[in-house]
Structure formats: C-alpha cells, structure tokens
Amino acid sequence: MTLINVTKLTKEYDGQCILKEIDLKIERGEAFALIGPTGTGKTTLIRLLDLLEEPTSGNIHFDGIDVTHNKQQRFEVRRRLSLVQQKPIVFDMSVYDNIACGLKWRNEKSNVIEQKINNALALVGMNEYQARNAKTLSGGETQRVAIARALVTEPEVMFLDEPTANLDPNTTLKIEEILANIKQEKKTALVMATHDMSQGQRLANRIGVLLDNRVMQVGSPNDIFCLPQSLDVAEFIGIENILPGVVTERDSELLTVKVNSHSLQVVSHRMVGEKVYVLIRPEDITFAFSKEKSSARNSLDGTIKRMTPLGTLVRIEIDCGFPLLGVVTRNSAEELEFKIGKRINASFKATAIHLIERWY
Amino acid sequence: MENLWQGLIKALQLIISLDPEVIQIAGRSLWIAATSCILATIVCLPLGSIIHFNKFYGKRLLINILQTLYSVPTVAVGLFVFVFISRAGPLGSLGIMFTPIAVIIGQVILITPVITGLTVSALSGVDKGIAETAVSLGANRLQKMILVLREARYAIISAVIMGFSRAVSEVGLSLMIGGNIKGFTRTITTAISLETSKGNLELSLALGMILIFLALLVNIAFNQLQHR
Ligand SMILES: Nc1ncnc2c1ncn2[C@@H]1O[C@H](COP(=O)(O)OP(=O)(O)O)[C@@H](O)[C@H]1O
Ligand SMILES: [Mg+2]
Numbered sequence: 001m002t003l004i005n006v007t008k009l010t011k012e013y014d015g016q017c018i019l020k021e022i023d024l025k026i027e028r029g030e031a032f033a034l035i036g037p038t039g040t041g042k043t044t045l046i047r048l049l050d051l052l053e054e055p056t057s058g059n060i061h062f063d064g065i066d067v068t069h070n071k072q073q074r075f076e077v078r079r080r081l082s083l084v085q086q087k088p089i090v091f092d093m094s095v096y097d098n099i100a101c102g103l104k105w106r107n108e109k110s111n112v113i114e115q116k117i118n119n120a121l122a123l124v125g126m127n128e129y130q131a132r133n134a135k136t137l138s139g140g141e142t143q144r145v146a147i148a149r150a151l152v153t154e155p156e157v158m159f160l161d162e163p164t165a166n167l168d169p170n171t172t173l174k175i176e177e178i179l180a181n182i183k184q185e186k187k188t189a190l191v192m193a194t195h196d197m198s199q200g201q202r203l204a205n206r207i208g209v210l211l212d213n214r215v216m217q218v219g220s221p222n223d224i225f226c227l228p229q230s231l232d233v234a235e236f237i238g239i240e241n242i243l244p245g246v247v248t249e250r251d252s253e254l255l256t257v258k259v260n261s262h263s264l265q266v267v268s269h270r271m272v273g274e275k276v277y278v279l280i281r282p283e284d285i286t287f288a289f290s291k292e293k294s295s296a297r298n299s300l301d302g303t304i305k306r307m308t309p310l311g312t313l314v315r316i317e318i319d320c321g322f323p324l325l326g327v328v329t330r331n332s333a334e335e336l337e338f339k340i341g342k343r344i345n346a347s348f349k350a351t352a353i354h355l356i357e358r359w360y
Numbered sequence: 361m362e363n364l365w366q367g368l369i370k371a372l373q374l375i376i377s378l379d380p381e382v383i384q385i386a387g388r389s390l391w392i393a394a395t396s397c398i399l400a401t402i403v404c405l406p407l408g409s410i411i412h413f414n415k416f417y418g419k420r421l422l423i424n425i426l427q428t429l430y431s432v433p434t435v436a437v438g439l440f441v442f443v444f445i446s447r448a449g450p451l452g453s454l455g456i457m458f459t460p461i462a463v464i465i466g467q468v469i470l471i472t473p474v475i476t477g478l479t480v481s482a483l484s485g486v487d488k489g490i491a492e493t494a495v496s497l498g499a500n501r502l503q504k505m506i507l508v509l510r511e512a513r514y515a516i517i518s519a520v521i522m523g524f525s526r527a528v529s530e531v532g533l534s535l536m537i538g539g540n541i542k543g544f545t546r547t548i549t550t551a552i553s554l555e556t557s558k559g560n561l562e563l564s565l566a567l568g569m570i571l572i573f574l575a576l577l578v579n580i581a582f583n584q585l586q587h588r
Pocket of ligand 1: 013014018036037038039040041042043044045
C-alpha cells in the first residue's frame with residue numbers, strides 16, 4: 001500500500017493560496033526529492049505531510065489512515081514520522097539527551113535508548129560529541145545531531161527540509177554522504193525538499209517539481225531532467241535552448257520540425273502541424289569550423305556572439321537565425337581559436353532534442 | 361554622621377556575635393518569605409503554563425492585569441486579607457489574625473501575579489520552534505509543556521526570585537495582619553520600622569544589612585547556577 005497518499009491538498013494563509021490541489025504519493029522506503037525555487041511552498045508541503053499543520057482542503061492518508069484532521073490519529077502517526085527542519089533547533093541539553101528525547105517520550109527502556117543513540121551517533125559520526133551541550137555546536141554538527149535525533153526513533157518517513165541549504169560545500173558533501181548511507185542501510189523513506197536540483201538528482205529515486213504552488217511533474221531524475229513535460233519545468237531545470245517550432249513532416253519516428261527558416265530532424269512522437277517547443281541541452285551541441293562527417297542529423301551555421309568562461313568550460317552563444325547556446329572545454333576553445341564574430345558550425349543528434357507541447 | 365558610624369559598628373557587632381534576637385528575627389523573615397514563595401510557586405507555575413499554552417478569549421487582558429498587579433501596594437493586599445480574617449470577616453472564626461499564617465496568606469496573594477506573569481513571559485521567551493520540534497519528535501501535550509518549561513528554567517527561577525524578594529522586603533502587609541508581635545510575627549522589615557521609630561538605630565541597621573546580604577546571596581547563587 002502507498003505509504004503517504006495526498007489528494008487535492010490545498011493550503012491557504014490569510015486567503016492566499018500557497019499550495020493548490022497537490023496530488024502526490026510517497027512509497028515505502030523510497031527516496032523522494034521535492035525540488036522547486038524558493039518560495040514555492042516546499043516547506044509548507046513538508047509541514048503538512050509531517051502533520052504539523054492542517055490543510056485548508058484536500059486529504060492526507062498515511063498507510064491507509066486518514067490523518068487530515070483527526071487529532072488523535074495525527075498524533076499517533078506523527079510518531080511514525082520525523083522531520084529535520086531547515087534550521088534545526090536543538091534543546092538546551094547535551095547531544096545525548098537531545099537524541100534521547102524522542103525515545104523517552106515513547107517510553108523506551110534506558111538500556112535500549114543508550115544502544116540506539118550510540119548507533120545513531122555512529123551513523124552521523126558524532127560519538128565523541130555526546131556529552132557536549134548541543135547549543136554549542138556548529139551549523140554542520142547541529143545538522144548531524146538533528147539527523148541522528150530524527151533517525152533514532154526509526155521513523156517510516158524522514159522529512160528533510162533543505163538539509164544542506166546553510167552549509168559550506170565540504171559539510172554539504174558530508175551530509176549528503178550520511179543521507180546516502182541512510183538510504184542504503186535503513187528502511188526509512190526519505191522525503192527531502194531542496195532548491196538544489198543536482199542534490200535531488202544525486203540523492204533521490206524520484207523527483208517532484210514544485211512550481212507555482214503546484215506539483216508540475218513527478219518522475220525519475222532522468223525523466224525530469226531529460227524529458228520535462230512543460231515549459232516551466234524545462235526552464236527551471238536549466239534547459240537553455242528553448243525554441244518555438246512546428247512539426248512539418250513525419251516519417252514514423254523521425255520528425256521534421258521547422259524553427260524559423262531551419263528544418264530540424266527530431267526523433268519523437270508528434271503529429272504533423274503540432275506546435276512545439278524544441279529543447280536542446282547546451283552540452284549536446286558539438287561545435288566545429290566546418291560541417292564534419294558525423295552521425296548528427298542536425299547541422300547549423302552561425303556566428304559566435306558571446307563567449308563566457310565557466311570554470312574549465314566555455315559557454316558559447318551563436319546566432320544562427322536564432323540564438324543557440326553550447327559549451328566546449330576551455331582547451332578545445334583555445335585550440336580551435338574560437339573568437340567572437342567567427343563563423344562556426346553547430347551539430348546535434350536527432351535524439352538530443354526533446355519536444356514539448358506549445359499552446360500559443 | 362558620628363551617630364551613623366557608631367550605629368554601623370554596633371550593628372556589625374550584633375551580627376558577628378550572632379545576637380539571638382537578630383538571628384531569630386532574620387530566621388523568621390526568611391522562613392515566612394520562603395514558605396510564601398514556595399506555596400506561590402506551586403500555584404503559579406501550572407497557572408502560568410495554562411495561560412501560556414492555551415488560547416482563550418481575554419488572554420491578553422489577563423496578562424495585562426497580572427502585570428498591573430506586579431506593583432499592587434502591599435497595604436492594599438493587607439487590607440484585603442484583613443477584611444477576610446478579622447473577627448467579623450468570613451474567615452474570622454479561623455482566628456489567624458496576627459499570626460505568621462496570615463502573613464503568609466497575604467504574601468502569597470502579593471507575589472502570585474509577579475511569579476505567574478513572569479512565568480508567562482519566560483515561556484513566551486522560548487523559541488516557538490522548540491515546541492514545534494518537540495511535537496515533530498513525537499511529544500504529547502504534557503511532554504511538550506515540560507520541555508518548554510525546562511528550556512525556560514533560568515527565566516523561571518528568576519521569576520521565583522523576584523517573588524521571594526518582594527515577599528521578604530514588604531512591610532505594610534506584615535505590619536497590618538502580622539502585628540509585629542515580638543517572638544511571633546516580628547520580621548526584619550517590621551522590626552526595622554518599629555526600632556527606627558523608637559530610635560534604636562543599631563538593631564535597625566544590623567537587620568537592614570542582613571536583608572541586603574541575603575539579597576546578594578540569592579543573586580550570587582542564581583548567577584552561579586546560570587553560568588554552570
Ligand atoms: N505561516 C505563514 N503565514 C503566511 N504565509 C506563509 C506562512 N508560511 C509560509 N508562507 C508563505 O508561503 C509561501 C511558501 O513558503 P515556503 O513553504 O517556505 O516555500 P519554500 O520552502 O519553497 O521556500 C511563501 O510566500 C511564504 O511567504
Ligand atoms: Mg523552505
């Protein structure tokens with residue numbers, strides 16, 4: 001049975017709609033990431049799912065139990081969940097006592113408590129800190145204690161709200177490693193909110209994209225990042241070449257799509273006459289000075305308009321009737337002597353293009 | 361000036377020699393105020409918690425009234441208790457007028473608003489996230505309340521100390537319903553007011569010094585606790 005089943009969940013604050021008719025399912029033991037820009041309601045949704053707040057309308061079922069409003073049932077189910085808040089709050093007591101709280105409140109025996117706390121502390125690498133007052137810990141240490149504290153009660157779902165948003169890169173890496181270990185070793189389902197798409201990609205089996213107060217798309221990381229279903233999702237996940245076009249020909253799976261005056265070859269399932277957006281990832285474009293013999297079906301000539309260094313890469317914008325963005329390594333940009341104003345050729349495969357519907 | 365100097369020296373002598381009368385009066389002041397404070401705390405902690413943890417109509421107003429009552433004149437409380445426990449009053453048959461019990465009743469009434477109000481403030485001063493974190497970790501209502509009280513412990517102790525200070529230093533109420541009876545209801549403050557009017561400055565000064573010394577001691581103990 002689906003562990004968490006959310007239907008038409010709506011939340012308003014002072015008449016302002018924050019979440020609109022969210023439908024979502026979380027399965028036992030899975031790792032689910034909720035991605036979306038800041039202010040779209042990720043925290044609000046997590047608080048609703050953790051039963052800290054009640055929805056304005058809609059329903060939440062946990063393991064078949066309706067926990068939308070019933071106080072007693074919400075309390076009982078809440079004990080099967082746990083939450084690591086964006087800025088975890090620790091109690092003014094030792095690290096050990098902080099982690100012990102949840103167990104004591106569930107009337108666990110003290111020898112069991114000790115065993116469980118030691119295991120939880122080992123998992124986050126904080127055993128030496130157990131006697132320290134938790135208020136004196138650094139941000140990353142506090143985060144690790146909060147994770148241990150949320151994990152020690154063996155919840156069926158652990159929610160994490162932006163688990164690394166306020167941390168430096170090294171600490172972020174450490175936390176992600178801990179989460180990856182939890183995912184592997186524990187039966188706990190992980191539901192994390194993050195505005196960092198790549199984090200979602202690294203840690204989750206499934207991703208939900210929250211945009212404009214709605215869940216716009218749910219799918220595997222591959223689905224989300226390669227096959228976005230709407231313009232909003234495509235823009236959010238950073239597909240930079242989004243070109244309006246129309247399907248003009250169809251030969252089984254091979255389509256011809258007209259973009260401005262160019263005809264592009266695309267492998268997809270669309271009807272002739274359909275209006276579409278053509279999505280091309282910059283990294284799928286190959287640049288050269290002349291048309292090379294390659295398997296790429298699409299080839300466009302254009303003038304280099306702009307070159308922006310990006311670490312070891314260079315972002316290249318060419319004008320071929322419409323702007324097209326690509327990337328090359330710094331080395332090849334130097335070797336080939338790419339300069340602004342030079343004419344070059346851009347090629348990409350028919351399978352590198354993804355089409356989405358266009359309504360206007 | 362000469363008078364004051366000599367008075368101070370004599371007062372110190374009284375303290376150092378552990379003069380029985382001084383010790384007895386100081387001891388009585390202490391236990392009466394301590395008893396009042398403990399009784400009031402037993403009432404005020406739950407009362408303050410109930411006010412803080414519940415939403416109800418008139419909550420803001422109730423807190424405002426409590427805060428106003430912080431500075432209620434001691435004689436007003438004295439008069440109020442007097443009316444109740446005097447011979448003709450509704451509790452006159454108990455015969456507790458001019459006994460330590462009467463003084464304790466008065467002091468409890470006097471300091472209840474202070475301790476309750478400051479307990480509410482102490483609890484409001486705890487980060488709202490504490491209670492929420494407790495709930496998300498599976499605390500029930502009572503467990504959550506205990507945790508928040510624990511987080512507010514220093515502010516609550518200081519509320520109790522405020523109550524104790526008010527009780528040990530008041531004079532109007534003890535005079536009115538305690539009667540300043542020697543060996544029975546005479547406390548530091550009532551003794552000071554009586555002995556001063558009689559011109560017995562040494563005893564007054566000695567008792568005054570003890571009062572200040574006590575206040576100092578309580579504060580040092582509290583600070584130690586807080587910085588542990
Ligand atoms: N308690 C609240 N009262 C009113 N508005 C709120 C409250 N909590 C959140 N919001 C609003 O809801 C929107 C979504 O917030 P949030 O869930 O924190 O987004 P995210 O976590 O995705 O950044 C924001 O516009 C925020 O101002
Ligand atoms: Mg948030």
